Amino acid sequence: MGERMLTPDVLVIGGGATGAGLLRDLARRGLRCLLVDRSDFGTGTSGRYHGLLHSGGRYVSKDPSAARECIVENQVLRRIAAGCIEDTGGIFVATPDDPDDYVDAFPGACAAAGIDCDEIPVTETLRREPALSPAIRRAFRVPDAALEPWQLIEANLADARAHGADAWPYQRVVAIQRDGRRISGVTVRDERSGASTRVVPRMIASAAGAWAGQVAALAGVELMMSPGKGTMIVYNQRMTDTVVNRCHPPGDGDIMVPVHTVAILGTTEELVEDPDDDETSSDEVQALINEGEALFPALRRMRVLRAYTGVRPLYRDPAVQGPEASDDGRAISRSHIILDHEARDGVEGLISIVGGKLTTYRLMAEQAANAVCAKLGMSEPCTTAGEPLPGMGDSRAHWLGHRLAEHEDRGGGDADLICECEMVTRAMLERFLDRRGPCSIDDIRRGTRLGMGPCQGGFCTFRAAAIMAERAPDGHTDRAAPGGSASDPEGALSTFLNERSKGTRAVAWGRQLQELWMVTGIYVGVMGLEGSSSEHGGEATEDHGAVS
């Protein structure tokens, strides 16, 4: 009764970069496709990485084929997705503690993988990046860059939509039905309204990454993922304008990526059972900073805005023995693999794409799309490497001041600037809301970067909530996104602030603790935002507190 039914050619599960890229690829080959994600797009691994477009330099010694894939895709993305890339360049620096043999072999290994790599004098390196440790011994320049994931995902989805595909956020796959060996349908539940939809695709492509095991289980397929949890911390400033890597075998705290107005130090590595384990401990943060000090000695005096974790979609082939089978996450390949569950498990109509990294999302999508097309007996070629993503045809890379320049070109006044840290204008916000319809402030954050700068939403969040409320007609109760809605700006604010505070827990000291106290003071003390303000003086009539 009332259950919708859809019959696309392909159902893509997972709205990260790989899923979005896959949707684009399939749609361009003429297939009718639907993508669903249990949450907003880019809330899983893609939105929780350090922001690096790899040159491949990081993998040259341990995994040369991954390094080669990186540099090829790096060049492709510079052509098709220039607007999401800040061409910061990257350097690998050798500290006194880094092994000579690794450092000596580095330029040769880069050359072998096809990565441009020049040694630059230490004095020049320090002149360009004066916050770097003066103790560094050598420095090599590579074509690393910073890559903005949400914009990339949105652009892929936009192109897919232009080719007839559809993509739905907040739609969770709750059941996969089988008719013997063959998958016969999928039940998808709307996380906001609870309504369910039955989807009967010819093929399912699971791009659920670290959650691929959970999706496969719904189809009765055993797929053991080894989610690799990585913690990163965000600084309130760009102490470097270049991506800085440590020239040693990959370890904790050895990369700093300038991302828009902030910089991100990564990463730890820990295998976890549950891909939803996103707890960040202050021990992990301290360990990261301890290591990071080898690159930037003043790190401990700089302000940390927040810490967050991402989960790498690592997959261990059960057939593989040796170091790959160990508990050391760094020993597991970063390469991707496409699992044909018909050949592997005897279940028809399902493939999974696992492993991999954001830099190679397009290649992963291409290979997964090839697999899907082969199953469907099609031979259309992939066109995603040649055609720029929508709105990125002019091939101009993003640069730090571009939003300010655009704002000034338009002669825009201060009143239009809703988020001063990230230069989000009212027009940008309204365009996003036009496109997305009812959504949460967290969705707006990913869509526009509102609240991602040094004040972490302290001064702009309530403006966004107010604009959402202004747009919603009076007396209208909309279908709420999880995390508040236009008809309840106060609830939306509570949810957003609770969420942001979670990221502060592991970095609550010094200036950042002070900032947390001030922002809480403003919202609770001056603005009266409380879990239940109705408690005062009378009975509680409504719970407008956080959505859990």
Added chain:
Amino acid sequence: MPSADAVVVGAGLAGLSATLALAEAGARVHLLAKGHASTHWASGGLDVAALPRAVTVREAVARLADDARHPYAILSDALPPALEWIRGMLQHEGLPYVGTIDGPVVPVPTSIGATRPAAILPAAQAAALRPWEPGERLVVCGPGGFKDYWPHAIARGLRRAGAWWGSAGPERVDPLVVELPGVRDRLNLDAIELARLFEEPGWRWDAFAAIRRALIIGGLDGPGRMALPAVLGLDDHAAVLAEATSELPLEPFEVPLMPPSVPGLRLYRALRAAIVRAGGRVQIGQAVVRIGVRDGRVVEVAMEAAARQFVVRTDMLIMATGGIAGGGLVGHPDGTLREPLLDLPVEAPPAMSWLAREPLAAGGHPLEAAGIRSDAELRPVDASGRPAGPAGVRICGSLLAGQRYLRERCGDGVAVASGWLAAGAHRPSAPRRDAPQSLAGEVAG
């Protein structure tokens, strides 16, 4: 080297109160602070105490004072005369406050469309305190192009069930956005800029006329009040408020905004003016970096200055350096909370339980109650109640342990009462009782 009868460190409400009380009593007093304090982002009201199911401020204070570890256990006797005193001072400076500790705590609108409990407010916010009569309307009115006051969102919030805690609110709430001359195109428009505009008589005449017109066009007449952003002048506030009240058909009241807080600035400026008038000195902009101690007593206070230290000789130090927000307590990555000037013993929960999972959950963060414990005369003591730190030190304001000022809304009351009391204990005429003596029994009650 300059010398003073007392040095007060910190320019929040506690430090200003202590300095003013000392200056008034004829002491040579020097206030030193690294910068402005919470006055610049607070509401400008006097939050003395508000608790669920406590009808009046006095009732809430009594309940808090029942807890021997709360600052009000020490301060509740000093509180009424201290409040009386500071309100007299503010009145004298042209910034009268309305409401009493025996009046009811009522919901007043905020600029996110919620309400906060209040009882004692500056005159410009006073109309929000009066009970709403049947048939009264509220018009939420703000200038177009100002991004810190959104009438539609505020009105929507105030119409929500529960916004007025189940008590009678206005019969209806309507938003009204008014285009004021030249506002929309300004390149930099914050609350202070708007307050300055309102100080120009010609501009505000036009502004009030525009609001009147918009009310008529919108059919928003009849009995009621209007909620305006808190920008009705800064230095010339009294004149702007008087004119707003006489020129607008609905009784206006100000709603505090995101920082910078104009009502808070008025409060700060009024107290500073009173201090200077009474002969006190105020020096803000550099951090106090060292407290000189000799033979167990404070002897001098050193402040950073260009290329050297500025040192004031004194044997009385009033620390009003604030809690975590103000920097009087500093959290460290190793999970300790420390008092940076004298390394006084800090009472704090273990690092693992500093923060609640949700900052807006009732009760707030466990760390909010952290601070320095004191005896009944505001001398710092350690966990066992023994004197801590050098002699000659008093602590006040949000540095005091045992309060959750955001949830109990007691920050301003604790600040004024402790500042006043600390100053009283230091008045030259008052008997000096600085010899170490344990008052632990008294404190623990």
